[in-house]
Amino acid sequence: xxxxxxxxxxxxxxVRNFLRQPWYVVLSLAQxxxxxxxxxxxxxKVVEIPGFTTNSYITFLTPGIVVMSAMFAGGWSGMGVIDDxxxxxxxxxxxxxxxxxxxxxxxxxxQVLTILIxxxxxxxxxxxxxxxxxxxxxxxxxxxxxxxxxxxxVASLSNGVALLLRKEESVIAAVNxxxxxxxxxxxxxxxxxxxxxxxxDFARYNPANWAITAGRTALMNGASSSGxxxxxxxxxxxxxxxxxxxxxxxxxxxxxx
Amino acid sequence: MxxxxxxxxxxxxxxxxxxxxxxxxxxxxxxxxxxxLVGPNGAGKSTTVKILTTxxxxxxxxxxxxxxxxxxxxxxxxxxIGCVAQKSGVDVQATGRENLLLQGRxxxxxxxELERRVDTMLERFGLADAARRxxxxxxxxxxxxxxxxxxxxxxxxxxxxDEPTTGLDPEARADMWTExxxxxxxxxxxxxxxTHYLEEADRLAARVAIVDRGRIVAQGTPDALKSELHGDxxxxxxxxxxxxxxxxxxxxxxxxxxxxTVEDGRLLHARADNGARAVPVMLQALEAQxxxxxxxxxxxxxxxxxxxxxxGRRFEEADRAEVTR
Numbered sequence: 001x002x003x004x005x006x007x008x009x010x011x012x013x014x015v016r017n018f019l020r021q022p023w024y025v026v027l028s029l030a031q032x033x034x035x036x037x038x039x040x041x042x043x044x045k046v047v048e049i050p051g052f053t054t055n056s057y058i059t060f061l062t063p064g065i066v067v068m069s070a071m072f073a074g075g076w077s078g079m080g081v082i083d084d085x086x087x088x089x090x091x092x093x094x095x096x097x098x099x100x101x102x103x104x105x106x107x108x109x110x111q112v113l114t115i116l117i118x119x120x121x122x123x124x125x126x127x128x129x130x131x132x133x134x135x136x137x138x139x140x141x142x143x144x145x146x147x148x149x150x151x152x153x154v155a156s157l158s159n160g161v162a163l164l165l166r167k168e169e170s171v172i173a174a175v176n177x178x179x180x181x182x183x184x185x186x187x188x189x190x191x192x193x194x195x196x197x198x199x200x201d202f203a204r205y206n207p208a209n210w211a212i213t214a215g216r217t218a219l220m221n222g223a224s225s226s227g228x229x230x231x232x233x234x235x236x237x238x239x240x241x242x243x244x245x246x247x248x249x250x251x252x253x254x255x256x257x
Numbered sequence: 258m259x260x261x262x263x264x265x266x267x268x269x270x271x272x273x274x275x276x277x278x279x280x281x282x283x284x285x286x287x288x289x290x291x292x293x294l295v296g297p298n299g300a301g302k303s304t305t306v307k308i309l310t311t312x313x314x315x316x317x318x319x320x321x322x323x324x325x326x327x328x329x330x331x332x333x334x335x336x337x338i339g340c341v342a343q344k345s346g347v348d349v350q351a352t353g354r355e356n357l358l359l360q361g362r363x364x365x366x367x368x369x370e371l372e373r374r375v376d377t378m379l380e381r382f383g384l385a386d387a388a389r390r391x392x393x394x395x396x397x398x399x400x401x402x403x404x405x406x407x408x409x410x411x412x413x414x415x416x417x418x419d420e421p422t423t424g425l426d427p428e429a430r431a432d433m434w435t436e437x438x439x440x441x442x443x444x445x446x447x448x449x450x451x452t453h454y455l456e457e458a459d460r461l462a463a464r465v466a467i468v469d470r471g472r473i474v475a476q477g478t479p480d481a482l483k484s485e486l487h488g489d490x491x492x493x494x495x496x497x498x499x500x501x502x503x504x505x506x507x508x509x510x511x512x513x514x515x516x517x518t519v520e521d522g523r524l525l526h527a528r529a530d531n532g533a534r535a536v537p538v539m540l541q542a543l544e545a546q547x548x549x550x551x552x553x554x555x556x557x558x559x560x561x562x563x564x565x566x567x568x569g570r571r572f573e574e575a576d577r578a579e580v581t582r
Contacts, residue, residue: 002365005362006363009359009362009363010359013348013351013355013359016350016351016355017348017350017351020350020391021350087344087345087346087347087348087349088342088344088345088346088347089346089347089348091312091342091344091346092340092342092346092360092407093363094312095310095311095312095335095338095340095342096335096360096363096364097332097335097336097363097364098363254312254313254314255313255314256272256273257307257312257313
């Protein structure tokens with residue numbers, strides 16, 4: 001299976017290049033820790049709002065931070081595509097018989113590895129500062145899967161935007177314009193039924209909220225709780241559609257060179 | 258496989274902003290030969306290469322590479338060709354060795370066969386000592402050599418070299434020329450070389466096509482193109498700005514001197530069957546008219562002269578005009 005083999009080769013390339021930048025590795029792993037502690041301290045009293053059903057905000061926030069980190073990591077994926085475009089690496093891959101899908105997946109799968117490590121660090125730290133997760137390891141596994149699916153979808157869109165617009169500024173603008181609202185129009189920081197009705201309505205169609213709902217439910221109540229399966233399936237569809245769209249973007253790119 | 262390794266037929270390509278990059282480009286490259294596409298920046302050389310290497314698609318026309326229709330079966334063409342793009346494709350965060358290994362694997366190579374091939378290429382391009390260094394630390398010349406090694410890793414039948422020496426210092430360029438000459442001697446390898454250095458095409462290519470503004474204006478062997486010009490170029494630098502009339506009048510009746518033009522009033526260009534014999538006579542005639550001469554150059558015809566003849570512009574001017582456009 002050529003596409004699969006090519007994905008492995010390109011994933012190895014990404015991971016190796018990533019590890020060659022030790023400061024970047026440290027920073028990208030440290031960032032979610034900072035968010036967890038900062039937001040955790042800032043919104044500590046949120047749990048006292050009548051109707052809030054979790055009694056530890058850290059417990060509530062942890063899956064939100066995991067999903068948020070995964071989503072933004074996916075968002076910045078297009079920057080690597082632009083770097084490859086500018087350096088001629090993309091053209092070299094396209095002129096070789098490289099599987100187009102693998103060029104996309106080779107950028108996305110390294111992120112799944114990052115998410116794995118990030119999740120372990122965030123959940124571990126949350127446990128240290130008093131978070132309690134009834135869902136156990138199975139719940140954490142679900143959180144990782146949904147974060148990865150969301151990240152794959154968002155990364156593919158980011159890669160597609162990068163191929164079409166070919167400017168770093170465009171990717172930065174698109175990421176900030178799209179992802180911040182998706183984050184705040186979700187239950188990442190606040191229990192959904194405490195948010196205004198229109199946000200609740202929007203959140204139903206928000207992939208970030210699908211991931212947070214599924215991940216949080218699994219982590220707090222167990223992997224087989226209701227809502228986990230359906231939201232995970234939505235995310236599978238989201239990831240597949242986005243990857244397909246991004247692969248289509250190659251055609252548009254090749255028409256324009 | 259057909260006798261021609263590359264066939265481009267009436268290629269037309271217009272970019273989204275309405276810029277017509279190619280306006281009916283046709284040429285054929287015989288298998289096992291080196292073919293040079295020569296022209297200033299922006300003439301359409303790279304666009305032609307991008308179409309033939311399946312990176313880009315033309316609006317109309319046909320392209321055949323290694324006997325395969327490049328528009329209908331791009332995948333098959335990709336397996337048969339190697340490509341060194343104008344822009345280096347080296348992954349600067351990877352080592353030279355890692356770059357070569359990845360490229361080989363994308364072509365389905367692996368195991369000991371690939372290891373040996375990578376070692377051979379590193380050795381051959383003088384990169385063995387730097388093989389385990391991240392390529393960010395390579396000089397421009399080394400990166401370019403690695404580009405060629407990457408293009409050759411899977412032993413392609415047709416190799417595209419898009420401006421392989423642009424931006425290299427003279428020493429690295431001479432190195433690259435030696436390398437290309439060595440490649441050209443290899444059995445069965447067809448090379449399409451683009452360059453905006455006329456002397457490069459003259460030295461390396463068996464046949465050249467001169468491209469200007471998306472069209473091929475002349476093609477043939479370098480010698481045939483130059484002999485069409487009939488004679489040597491004579492360049493005289495005049496001491497003071499001269500009126501065209503007096504100078505041309507003085508030279509009008511001298512034996513085989515023809516095509517007299519004056520540039521900026523001070524540079525006189527002419528053509529003669531035998532430049533060395535014509536010079537003393539020309540000098541005498543100018544002396545008689547009271548037009549002092551500062552310097553004299555006689556040159557065998559160059560591809561630059563060919564370019565001038567077919568496009569009405571000097572090559573360097575066209576090149577500069579495109580850069581500053």
